[in-house]
Amino acid sequence: MELLEIRGVSKRFGGLAAVDSVDMYVSRGEIVGLIGPNGAGKTTLFNCVAGHCGITGGEIYFDGRRIDGMSPNEICAMKLARTFQIVKSITRMTVLENIMVGAFMVSKRIPLAREWAREVMDFCGLSPLADAKAGSLTIGDKKRLEVARALATEPELLLLDEVMAGLTGKESRDAVELIYKIRNWGVTVLMVEHIMEIIMPISDRIVVLDSGTKIAEDTPEKIARDKKVIDAYLGSAA
Amino acid sequence: MNRTFVKRSFWTKKNAFPIAAFLTLTAVALLAPVYIKILFPLHVLIMIYLYSALGTSWNILSGYAGQISLGQSVFVGVGGYTSSVLFVSYGVNPWLGMIAGALLAAIFGWLIGKPCFRLSGRYFAIATMAVVQIAYIIVTRWEFVGGARGIYFPLKNWGLRFFAFRAKAPYYYIAFGLMLFSFLMVLIIEKSHIGYYLKTIREDEDVAKALGIDVPKYKAIAMAFSTTLAAMGGTFLAQYLLFADPDSLFMLSIPIMLLTVMGGTGSMFGPLIGAGVLIPVQEYARAYWSGSGQALDQILYGLIIVVIVILQPRGLIGIFEGARRRFFRSEAAQTKTPQREGI
Numbered sequence: 094m095e096l097l098e099i100r101g102v103s104k105r106f107g108g109l110a111a112v113d114s115v116d117m118y119v120s121r122g123e124i125v126g127l128i129g130p131n132g133a134g135k136t137t138l139f140n141c142v143a144g145h146c147g148i149t150g151g152e153i154y155f156d157g158r159r160i161d162g163m164s165p166n167e168i169c170a171m172k173l174a175r176t177f178q179i180v181k182s183i184t185r186m187t188v189l190e191n192i193m194v195g196a197f198m199v200s201k202r203i204p205l206a207r208e209w210a211r212e213v214m215d216f217c218g219l220s221p222l223a224d225a226k227a228g229s230l231t232i233g234d235k236k237r238l239e240v241a242r243a244l245a246t247e248p249e250l251l252l253l254d255e256v257m258a259g260l261t262g263k264e265s266r267d268a269v270e271l272i273y274k275i276r277n278w279g280v281t282v283l284m285v286e287h288i289m290e291i292i293m294p295i296s297d298r299i300v301v302l303d304s305g306t307k308i309a310e311d312t313p314e315k316i317a318r319d320k321k322v323i324d325a326y327l328g329s330a331a
Numbered sequence: 332m333n334r335t336f337v338k339r340s341f342w343t344k345k346n347a348f349p350i351a352a353f354l355t356l357t358a359v360a361l362l363a364p365v366y367i368k369i370l371f372p373l374h375v376l377i378m379i380y381l382y383s384a385l386g387t388s389w390n391i392l393s394g395y396a397g398q399i400s401l402g403q404s405v406f407v408g409v410g411g412y413t414s415s416v417l418f419v420s421y422g423v424n425p426w427l428g429m430i431a432g433a434l435l436a437a438i439f440g441w442l443i444g445k446p447c448f449r450l451s452g453r454y455f456a457i458a459t460m461a462v463v464q465i466a467y468i469i470v471t472r473w474e475f476v477g478g479a480r481g482i483y484f485p486l487k488n489w490g491l492r493f494f495a496f497r498a499k500a501p502y503y504y505i506a507f508g509l510m511l512f513s514f515l516m517v518l519i520i521e522k523s524h525i526g527y528y529l530k531t532i533r534e535d536e537d538v539a540k541a542l543g544i545d546v547p548k549y550k551a552i553a554m555a556f557s558t559t560l561a562a563m564g565g566t567f568l569a570q571y572l573l574f575a576d577p578d579s580l581f582m583l584s585i586p587i588m589l590l591t592v593m594g595g596t597g598s599m600f601g602p603l604i605g606a607g608v609l610i611p612v613q614e615y616a617r618a619y620w621s622g623s624g625q626a627l628d629q630i631l632y633g634l635i636i637v638v639i640v641i642l643q644p645r646g647l648i649g650i651f652e653g654a655r656r657r658f659f660r661s662e663a664a665q666t667k668t669p670q671r672e673g674i
């Protein structure tokens with residue numbers, strides 16, 4: 094069994110099928126890219142996997158256990174963490190304290206959690222900002238903090254929702270670097286990203302959603318030449 | 332991933348100031364009854380300590396965990412009435428009654444929180460407001476607990492054993508102890524993961540859940556701390572007044588909330604600062620003007636609140652924190668320069 098298996102998952106909001114019988118999987122050690130035009134259902138699918146909203150059909154398995162119906166905190170405890178597309182830093186806490194909140198999944202003891210948080214903070218290149226209030230960070234650093242906080246829960250699978258949107262060229266190169274580092278650390282990554290120049294080279298495999306359904310799944314090279322994918326993007330642009 | 336334990340010294344410069352301030356103030360406070368022989372100032376100090384503890388009970392639940400309680404007085408009432416009924420009707424020692432009251436209030440809080448904590452915050456606010464109104468009406472009509480008249484204590488047994496005194500000084504020390512106990516609770520919260528978790532829940536429940544926090548569980552923990560403290564305050568108040576009636580125990584929600592907001596929510600000394608400013612105003616204004624029936628005391632009270640809200644929206648603690656920041660500015664400038672030079 095794969096690390097994450099999504100089998101025929103649907104999520105309806107009233108009459109709208111935001112996710113429509115999607116099948117996909119993520120294997121251990123992979124970086125999988127999830128792409129699709131705006132409103133394709135990528136964030137909704139993340140919310141379903143992480144337990145933030147109930148699904149209206151299908152099954153989700155993580156690490157061999159069925160997780161649909163579980164609460165987000167139970168899923169987090171099973172070592173599946175996610176970031177939010179709209180960054181949700183705890184603005185009144187410092188960067189280190191933000192990361193510590195995640196680190197308490199590893200140890201409830203403050204000194205241990207703090208040390209672990211420092212290590213993750215270092216890893217993510219946030220150490221110089223340790224004592225800065227999260228509310229005062231630039232968007233690039235907020236996104237980085239979002240990743241660090243999720244990483245501090247010590248996940249096996251990390252869901253990243255557009256952590257590079259709105260970043261400058263230098264910042265997104267740093268972010269790509271960070272994602273490779275995360276994978277080399279032994280964390281499997283499933284990421285949503287709109288910027289093709291980033292998602293294509295970084296991903297081992299790409300899954301494409303359009304209007305809630307999966308329209309393609311392949312290596313980046315083949316996806317780039319896939320007619321359905323090109324149509325979906327051109328269609329949404331027109 | 333080798334996690335190392337680094338012991339940090341307790342006696343740092345950052346800690347020296349609060350520790351010295353705390354010790355000095357405690358020493359002054361403990362000596363106060365020796366020098367203050369007039370009863371009224373002592374009464375005002377007792378009320379400050381009591382309301383500081385009650386404010387803290389609200390602060391834990393609403394300031395830290397963000398679950399706004401509009402009926403905190405219901406737990407004060409449950410505590411005060413439990414010990415009073417047990418004492419007057421069954422002869423149970425008030426100290427035991429205080430424990431019983433705290434337990435009952437905690438159960439009560441759990442029953443209110445259980446259905447509300449899964450919903451959004453405003454259901455909890457509305458529920459607490461409704462519950463305190465219902466409780467007030469029930470107690471007022473319920474003859475077994477004295478109805479609207481309340482419960483008057485038989486003034487027979489005095490002394491520490493009976494939690495009843497003719498002098499004010501013993502009450503003073505007990506109220507002071509209650510306040511220290513409330514600080515201890517906050518310290519336990521602030522110095523453990525519970526504090527981080529409660530603040531995260533306050534800021535964003537989705538983030539809290541995504542980071543593995545069992546949100547209903549930690550709300551219930553905040554509730555347990557909060558109700559226990561409020562109920563202990565209720566027993567103290569009944570023992571101090573030597574009676575329990577609906578108005579003096581069930582109608583304190585607004586002042587408890589106000590003084591905490593004035594002082595500063597989500598901070599350890601906010602409630603004490605708020606009580607230190609508002610309680611003297613309330614008590615002196617009441618003593619000097621309430622007889623005239625013009626509600627002048629209420630007007631003055633309101634005016635002070637308006638002035639504080641305009642001058643210091645973060646609460647009075649903002650003034651103190653501002654002063655402390657200036658005090659430590661040189662040190663902070665050296666260590667906290669949030670500058671990143673690439674990666």
Ligand SMILES: Nc1ncnc2c1ncn2[C@@H]1O[C@H](COP(=O)(O)OP(=O)(O)OP(=O)(O)O)[C@@H](O)[C@H]1O
Pocket residue numbers: 106109111129130131132133134135136137138178
């Ligand atoms: N809570 C909700 N209630 C109703 N409709 C929703 C809700 N959340 C999402 N939707 C709808 O579901 C569809 C998919 O939205 P989703 O946010 O998952 O898209 P996305 O692929 O993440 O888009 P983007 O690239 O813009 O982030 C959209 O039509 C959206 O309006």
Ligand SMILES: [Mg+2]
Pocket residue numbers: 135136137178254
């Ligand atoms: Mg999205």
